[in-house]
Amino acid sequence: MTATIALAGNPNAGKTSLFNVLTGARQHVGNYPGVTVEKKEGIYIDQERKFRIVDLPGTYSLTAYSMEEVVARDYLVNEEPAVVIDILDASNLERNLYLTVQLLELGVRVCVALNMMDVAKNRGISINVDKLSMLLGAPVIPMVARSGIGKKEVMVASGEVADLSAVRPKLEITYGEDIDQALAELTDLIKEHRFLTDTYPALWIALKYIEEDKQIKDLGKGADPEVSARLEKIVDRLSRHLQKTLNTYPEALIADHRYGYIKSIIRQGVVTYHHKQDRLYISDKIDKVVTNRFAGPMIAAATIFGLYQFVFVYSEVPVGWFEGFFGWIGGFAETHLPEGLLKSLIISGIIDGVGGVLGFVPLLMFMFFGISLLEDSGYLARVAFMLDRVFRIFGLHGSSVMAFIVSGGIAGGCAVPGVMATRTLKSKRERLATLLTVPFMNCGAKLPVFALLVAAFFSENQAVFMFFITLAAWVGALLVAKLFRSTIIRGASAPFVMELPPYRVPTFRGLVIHTWERTWQYIRKAGTVVLSISILLWAMMTFPGLPKSEEHGFDNARKKILAATPLNTASGLDSQKMGDDLSPQAESVRKALLRVDAQEAEAALKHSVAGRMGIALEKVSHWAGFDWRTNIALVGGFAAKEIVVATMGTAYSLGEVDPEETMGLSKKLANSPNWRPLVALSLIFFVMFYTPCFVAVVCISREAGSWKWGAFSMIFNTLLAFMLAVLIFQIGSALGF
Amino acid sequence: MNVRKMRQMLKNQSGTISAIRANGELGRRIRDMGLVPGASITIRGHAPLKDPVALRVMGFTLTLRNSEADLIDVEVK
Structure with missing residues (x-):
């Protein structure tokens, strides 16, 4: 071995x-x-x-x-x-x-x-x-x-x-007369009863009892409650004695003596200083500028903005490659697989699912690289130092800022790398609170939904509105963090005792290893789960298919159109190749056929499990002003927020709508009797706050260490979003909007 | 003797820790980082919003929130 x-x-x-x-x-x-x-x-x-x-x-x-x-x-x-x-x-x-x-x-x-x-x-x-x-x-x-x-x-x-065959003798430091005496007493008792001595050295157990070490005391209580109680009694006596005579705690005294022992080593000629010890090093000179009251925050803002640019702008090219690659595979499957359920499963369930997981990979690699650079260089600790005062108000930590920014604190981020970025937080409660609130930020996938709604209903003040939306996300996230920290994740904030390490130039090799290992972990862990959920969502939006009678109805409609078409026009349609111009008659026939396809897709979606859920949810969702079409789109949005727009397109019989090209849908919404600006506003807030997409949910569960937190964020966020949406819609309606 | 709470110390002021009144996790964290009675410290500066504070101890730089610095008494030089 x-x-x-x-x-x-x-x-x-x-x-x-x-x-x-x-x-x-x-x-x-x-x-x-x-x-x-x-x-x-x-x-x-x-x-x-x-x-x-x-x-x-x-x-x-x-x-x-x-x-x-x-x-x-x-x-x-x-x-x-x-x-x-x-x-x-x-x-x-x-x-x-x-x-x-x-x-x-x-x-x-x-x-x-x-x-x-x-x-x-x-x-x-x-x-x-x-x-x-x-x-x-x-x-x-x-x-x-x-x-x-x-x-x-x-x-x-x-x-x-x-x-070495011989076991080293354990280091025995003297901790002062009082403690040494108690230690001897404890050790005897421990040895006599062979109390936990199979696992730990006797002296060490005694030390841990004096230090009030919870883990060891719990172990001891489990192993032999009687001996444990006797040990605690000795420690109590010691503790009271030290309080009375020296006004200190035993564990503090032990630490003092450890440092004393270290000092005695160092003073025996181990360390020689050739300069004055408190002179300024390069690091301190950098800090004079970088944490300066005025320059500091500006440099931090510039760095954060730079990181954001780096992650989301420079990753565009490789993200494009991935998208292109999966688009190509999808296209390949489209042309080479026979029509039917299997094809639909492979394209919409598997390829889109795997593509969804891997599509994040370049983004994550850039984010991990950027954050590793800031972390390894020592700068991240300075940012935490400067911003802690602000984030502490909400029960968070100075280091939370990175996660919020990456998630979309500057609109257009992504919650998946944001959730992963919380790893730089060392304190448990602050980390959990950050983890659960970063999905409220406006990620890049929510933006098309906002853009669609703003263009349809608030087109006069688009820029102001988008700014307002970003602000709302920040306020919401911080307030919810505060709420969590004073309820379910209550507890004193972890001590901010933090080292500001000297600035160092990170090694490229270290950065690459760091980036790769974290990215790989994401692929391995999220990959499998994401794929199965993706297939599940596909099934929900596909099954049960349209009943035969309705399918026939659409087939007949198509046949009727074709029957009414002159033969030469129809053959022109059949033999149409890419780029060929169709005659005006053929073009109108083609449009008519597409309209039937779109109506069929709408009917099939309405008939599917997701569609039925959407219709059933209308009973509740009308309080917020959403009809069944919006509901289905929101259900689909759980797969990825981009899908909200695409699904709405299907639900409004427009066929699949490209999130980048939403003019048609936007006009349709603006003219629909079910819609008005108030509904759009209510929906904007709902989309902002409701359940994170499932890739993010998977990551939250992984990072929080339990599926409970993933489930919590789905349920809590959706309820919160619904409450807000209802509030906006009802108050707005009452005011006559 | 000029003993005061660490929070009240000014930038670049030095001194020797005379007492730490923190127990439990905070007390232990503070001691783990080398802040024990007898250690000499120098205040390096404060964050832009005056809190936390950065200080030098044993040749490295450490940050503490003001509420934590309140629990440390320093004999100022």
């Missing part, structure tokens, strides 16, 4: 760089079971050995507060990797060692990779590597991970650690 090496380290310490350098392309991304934390695995091979490398989530500590920490800790304890490579940022040694100390307390075999030696050198920091290694009792290898310097040495040293 291949031995496993786990990579641990602080965020921004270069863990991902090391992982990429070690594994190259031999890596894959998954999730840890039951949580949405990414799990990256890869294989390292050199002439002598082969290792499985697991990249643990970046953490500052091994407490149990964040999902990342629990995952990292459980992995270390349950999977028992042969070696843990702990990556330290050499330019920031003191804080980085805090995790190292905790790894040593846990008693795992550690090999320290002292990364960013180049940065440390530039900052005038020199580190006595041998001395550090001696004091920690673990090998310490200097390296520069992003350029691969020291990679070989780290792996040799790790191999040696893995081969």
Whole structure:
């Protein structure tokens, strides 16, 4: 069996760089079971050995507060990797060692990779590597991970650690007299009852009890409630004593002593500073401009706008290729498959479904690339820093802004990459609230619907209206976020304790790997589900077909038209080729035939499951002013919002309407007795807020870690949208509009 | 002795943390990032809306909301 090496380290310490350098392309991304934390695995091979490398989530500590920490800790304890490579940022040694100390307390075999030696050198920091290694009792290898310097040495040293037969003695720090005494008492009790000692070292369990670690205490209660209670009693006594004498908490005291231990290491000549420590580095100089009160927000706005342009404008070309490709396949199927249900299934169900999934791929790749660039360079943290004050009002986080923008905060985005962009948010509640509200933004697929309605009913003030629509989406999304954060996702906001990492030029290789792995995950995970739902929706809009009698009626109508046509005109129709001009008579016959086709399509749609739903829903939807045609279109819009326009075309017997060419439909609506500006306004709000398309729903479920949230967003959003639409329609009607 | 809450410190002011009155998750997050009694810090600046605050500790930059900075007492140099 291949031995496993786990990579641990602080965020921004270069863990991902090391992982990429070690594994190259031999890596894959998954999730840890039951949580949405990414799990990256890869294989390292050199002439002598082969290792499985697991990249643990970046953490500052091994407490149990964040999902990342629990995952990292459980992995270390349950999977028992042969070696843990702990990556330290050499330019920031003191804080980085805090995790190292905790790894040593846990008693795992550690090999320290002292990364960013180049940065440390530039900052005038020199580190006595041998001395550090001696004091920690673990090998310490200097390296520069992003350029691969020291990679070989780290792996040799790790191999040696893995081969050691003797288990390293656990690090025992003194935490002060009071705590040490309690620790001894706890450890004795733990050893005596072999309390959880199959999994954890006794001293470590004792430490976690003192630190009030919820996960370990729950485990303990489950294993042996009596011993657990006795342990807690000792901790209580200690806690009260420390409160009284030192006015502090045990866990704070433990942290103090860990830092004290680190200080004592560093002061023994491990680190020498050649410059004054608080001098300004390039990073700080950049920050002086970039987070300046006036320049900062302007630069942020420009960057966000740039990202938006990059994602949605430059991806147009590859998106066009994808569309062209699927159009071509569809066309191929159209000409080469025999008429019938199978053809319809393949074209409308499968090709459109797969095309729908893959159509997002270029968009996602551009978005992931752009966001990775901002994230890896360190700029994203600055944006979060500057905007946090605004987003906090609504219970969100400064980092939420990217997700909102990408989803359509500047009209024309897309909720799918927007939902994926919430990955940059580290705090659970804020992330969930962002995840659930980004679909309210006006994505590119809602725009044709708005454009259609605005052109039909509010053509005088188009620009103002579109601006108003964008504003409404923002206000709605932020208010709903606030609502969620004070009801279903209630709870104090996560601490904003965040590192502003030094600016770094990201490596192209790192960006490409990052972009590709996230995109691939989307394809793999969303793909299968999306395809099956796409087929389901196709079936709903197809079955049951028209009854034979009605079909005959349409056939007869066609026959009648043809019968009334002179023979030479009809043969002209048959032999018509692309680009040939038809005689005026033939042209009018062709139009008549198309009209019959369109009427048949309308009848078939009305007869289908979706159509019946639309008609049944009229009982409710008339409160908002929607007739059955609108209802079917909205049902279809669940597949993709573009379909709203196309389906409305079918429902109004216009045949399929190209969302880009809606003049005919727009006129038809403007003249229809069922429509007036108020209905259009009500529908605009409904489309803005109702259920996300199912690709987005699938992504929400995946990202939130449960189908419950996907279902919630469908139901809640639709109810909210309906309430708004009814409100607008009823109040408007009462006022006489 | 000139002890004040971190929120009241001005840009570029330095000092030594004298006490942290945060418990639970916040307390732990703060300590994990190296903010412990005895650590010396320098205020780097504030966000455009005056909140959060950015500070330098142990050679790196950290941000805190003002409400969190309120729980940290600093002996100003």
